[in-house]
Amino acid sequence: KITDEPPKGIRAGLKRSYAWVTQDQLESIDQKEWRQLLYVLCFMHSVLIERKKFGPLGWCVAYEFNHNDLVASSLFLYNYLYTDIKKGISWKTVQYMICEVQYGGRITDDFDKRLLNTYGEAWFSDNIFHKNWRFAEDYSVPDFKSVYAYRNFIDQLPVSDRLEVFGLLPAAEITHNQKSALDILSTILAVQPKETGKSGAQTPEQVVGGICADLLTKIGEGFKETTVKDLIRLQGPQPLTIFLRQELNRMQHVI
Known part of the structure; x- marks a missing residue:
């Protein structure tokens, strides 16, 4: 960089x-x-x-x-x-x-x-x-x-x-x-290679990769968009339902 x-x-x-x-x-x-x-x-x-x-x-x-x-x-x-x-x-x-x-x-x-x-x-x-x-x-x-x-x-x-x-x-x-x-x-110290105390110890990249893999197993499946929209529509055009739909759309994007 x-x-x-x-x-x-x-x-x-x-x-x-x-x-x-x-x-x-x-x-x-x-x-x-x-x-x-x-x-x-x-x-x-x-x-x-x-x-x-x-x-x-x-x-x-x-x-x-x-x-x-x-x-x-x-x-x-x-x-x-x-x-x-x-x-x-x-x-x-x-x-x-x-x-x-x-x-x-x-x-x-x-x-x-x-x-x-x-x-x-x-x-x-x-x-x-x-x-x-x-x-x-x-x-x-x-x-x-x-x-x-x-x-x-x-x-x-x-x-x-x-x-x-x-x-x-x-x-x-x-x-x-x-x-x-x-x-x-x-800055000089930041660009130096990270040394590990043990030969079998994980590198920082491997630690981050393991955490990401663990999080992926915990994330559920995405919402079924059509089903959710139908359920929200039954509640009518209320402020809370509009807010809920916006939040679900954001969460769906994250997942």
């Missing part, structure tokens, strides 16, 4: 996001605010997904953020900036729609919602347009007119994520690394 998992980390997440972003998408609004906001959105999307690897230290509840959240949020930003760019950006509106509606719609825990809103307040503001602003060390907000320039920029980001980006302490990384090591060791 082989599993295929996408690469982990903020850089890998941004690469997946910008494999989806097209040149036409960047040029759809000829304003640097649009291009930089789109990058910030993709960056936050990667951070929200990567926090899950820290377990309860990342999120109180493990949420399944996915590409659809990114698409919906980017569509909102596009529509909002396309119609109101000359009026300026209402950051409260942007923060609410992204953190309360798009991504926040999945969140059920109050502390997780507070965390998401903190990201929104920090990363969706006028500060991101300042030249020297950073998410954290080595994580700036670029402004390119070419999607290929963005992809090249992302390739230069650190392979290992800095905890400052997540706002976590070093203990979170230690816990994550310990869990990853245990998972690897457990």
